[in-house]
Amino acid sequence: MTTPYRLHYAPDNASLCVRLVLEHLAVPYETTLVDRRANAQRNPDYLALNPNGLIPVLETPEGAMFETAAILLWLADRHGGLAPAPDSPERGDFLKWLFWLSNTLHPALRMLFYPEKYAVHAADLRETTKTRICGLLDLLDQGPAMPPGSLLSWYAAPMLRWLSLYPLGDTDWFDLGRWPRLHALAGAMDTLPATCAAQTAEGLGPTPFSAPSLPTPPEGSAL
Helix, strand or coil, X not given: CCCCEEEEECCCCCHHHHHHHHHHHCCCEEEEECCHHHCHHHCHHHHXXXXXXXXXXXXXXXXXXXXXXXXXXHHHHHHCCCCCCCCCCCHHHHHHHHHHHHHHHHHHHHHHHCHHHCCCCHXXXXXXXXXXXXXXXXXXXXXXXXXXXXXXHHHHHHHHHHHHHCCCCCCCCCCHHHCHHHHHHHHHHHCCHHHHHHHHHHCCCCCCCXXXXXXXXXXXXXX
16 A cells, blocks of 8 residues: 555445545545445455455555444544543443444444345335334434534434435435434534545535435446
8 A cells, every 4th residue: 555544435335434534534545446336345355355245444554444333443543533532531432322323323224225135024124124213313313422523423424314315215204304413413514624525536415414415426336
């Protein structure tokens, strides 16, 4: 690598969270497109970096990292300013919500988008998952402090975006305005410099979090 980091990404995928944090930290990085249309995440070279065949991967001087939350936490601890320090009294509260986003909300979105991977009766799972996600967002709306530009906000805001857009043709159930704090957060995140950089790189549109539109990426596909 000619720069400290290389992000293996696909437009408007979980790699977006990592791109946003890299931009926010203003650290140099390069990108490599993982072409989902060609199932490139299952190629042997990619599986050597992430045996799960999932996006993203962040190559670092200390080796390749996968799992979105792990990458975000590693970057926050390495570069500072995005999360409470390990010895901070606020660290425990931050960690529980970071892992809640990773282990509870994010998997629920995957069940919504790809129910056939989890159940025989995919349509039934999708409908029950919608109800479950509403309950989870109720918790998040009343939950942690997420100042715009904090690590939790960079993870949560893309998930709010995806709920407005996917699965294609089945998003009428979702109205971000139901959750006032989350809606306000999305609006504040729209205008941050890191967001503007990601808008250009991945074709996210003018209001990518508060009123998202389908991406028009300069390379690759979100689907």
